[in-house]
Amino acid sequence: MADFSTSIRESGEVSIIDLKGFLDAHTAPTLENNFAQLIKDSKFKIVVNFEDLAYISSAGLGVFMAFIENIRDNKGDIKLTNMSDKVFNIFDLLGFPLLYEIYKNEQEAINKFSGS
């Protein structure tokens, strides 16, 4: 099984999920659980940091679609940051920038939450 891990940090009321390794069909449940847990804890302001993510498959992308509605319904958002060009290219090809705010660095994304 491909290597993938996540960890969650807090910055004020924003939760930051760090992704590491390969996000594909096998590892997607880990991220699903992260989102599900955050929603359960009513933490809807989420920044996902892609700094250490090497690869994302379409199933991995689907995880983001599966939770966004619920999170936005609760006045929250998932903002994406620190993508490598390779990863960004996939997000871009599929049109994610239409739906998600994608930032170069994490602080920018966090600031957006406090600004709104």
Added chain:
Amino acid sequence: MQEAKSLKVKRNLTALVDFSRIINSSIDLEFITNNVLLTCLGKFLATRGLIALKENDKITLRASKGLPSELLNQFPEIEATVNCVDHPELISFMNTAHLKVAEKISASEDCIGIVCLGEKLNKSDYTEDDVEFLNTILNISATAVQNSMVIDELRKVNRQLDSRVQRLSSLFELSKEFGSFNESFRVVKLLVYSILGQFLVQKYAVMLFENDEPDILDSKFDNANLLTLIKKYDLQKTVDSIKKDTLKSHYAELADFGVELIVPMQMQGKTRGLIFLGTRAGSRNYSLSDIEYIYSVGNLAIISLENNRLFLEALEKQKMEEDLLIARDIQRNLLPQTLPEYEKYDIAALNVSSKQVGGDYYDVIPINDEKFYIAIADVAGKGVPASLMMANIQAFLQVICRQDLKIAEATAMINDLVTANSSEGRFITFFWGFINTGTNTFTYVNAGHNPPYLLRGDEIIKLTQGGMIFGVMKTFIPYIFEEVKLQKDDVLILYTDGVSEALNLEFEEYSEERLEKKAKEIMHKSADEILNGIKEDVQIFTQGNLQSDDITMIVIKVR
């Protein structure tokens, strides 16, 4: 004056050289168009203008300044021809938009775009010189525009290629992944996620037809409503994908429900399930290649789901076979291992169980030197439940025949016990009796069983006295018993319908007639020989046909 004019020319020239340098230093189409437009506006002090470029042989708006968007939306669709600037629709648009001049950008005689400019800030008209200068600017920019258009096109093609590659690698990955999950819900999740991620969809449903019944596996629609609509529109007959337009015209309620695309999941040409998708983000449509992709992913998933189902079925079957082995063991252990021996009675018994576990039972229970019971029963149904029922009967029998009860009363008691302990529809045909070796009498009760034969000389007496079959209801009409005086050479034959109803390949029954005929023919032989004679006769009759029911017989010959 002369000097002023030459200064103006010089300034114009410097500006042109500058412009040329800037514009040719870039391959960014947006930068170039922007620059051309701004240069023109600045040069002629115009407050509005637009630039439109050739795209698929049509002139398409690329950049504009000072024009409100509701006007821009009216920009006409015109062909990129040599005289495109004279197109009546363009002229009428220019009037509406207060645009004064239109000049084309040409590259080697071809029109690759147009520039339209609004009136000058000082309200003066465009002079011939102005138009000439405008053309000079456009001629300078033509090469840069064309080059950057080519590069733009290349970028687009590249992106399309990237997109294709991404889809192919996704499909490749998915085809590996689907096979690696053996839990159906994981397969469905993978299917859903890969489609959501690929097309930016939030509303979806995945359903299968299980034995023609729709079963929703995962959904963000209202399931109850969706099920109703699936049935209403008979969607199981869906062979091709149903797109937005068709949904609106033929499946209005689904369209109102938010469904924008239905893609069937097929296996061996049969629709086994459906994928429902809502709108895509950015209100983009599903293209043909999108639908093809979804179709491919869906079919990968259905194969995996079907494999999982077959695997579970195989497991279930294996478990059932194990159950049957246990049942058969129970059954075998219930039948008497040895038969009692009496001086005046020659006893033989036989049970050949069919491939499935049947519900036949027989017993020979010696009570003392002068008395023994014989019993034969056929429990409706097969398998474990029938075996357990048999075990019950045997236990009742073993206990009750030692209680010194009258046989008719004892029969009623067994029926009451069976009725109380059996589930609905589980009947038992039962025959039992005891032989008193001192008085040579056989006292029996027949509870709905095939009447046993008493062969005496040329005569066959059928032992029919008794009452109701076991397990239907509590005894309310008492059972009748009959006592038969036995004579030397009498032969008693007890059998189950597995004997008389054994089928040959033409689906003919062995029948009671054949049984009676054979029995008469060999009644002079020993009990064992009669038993085996009948068994072989049945086997010859059914030759080649699989034995479908148990064959059980007891033969007693009076010596």
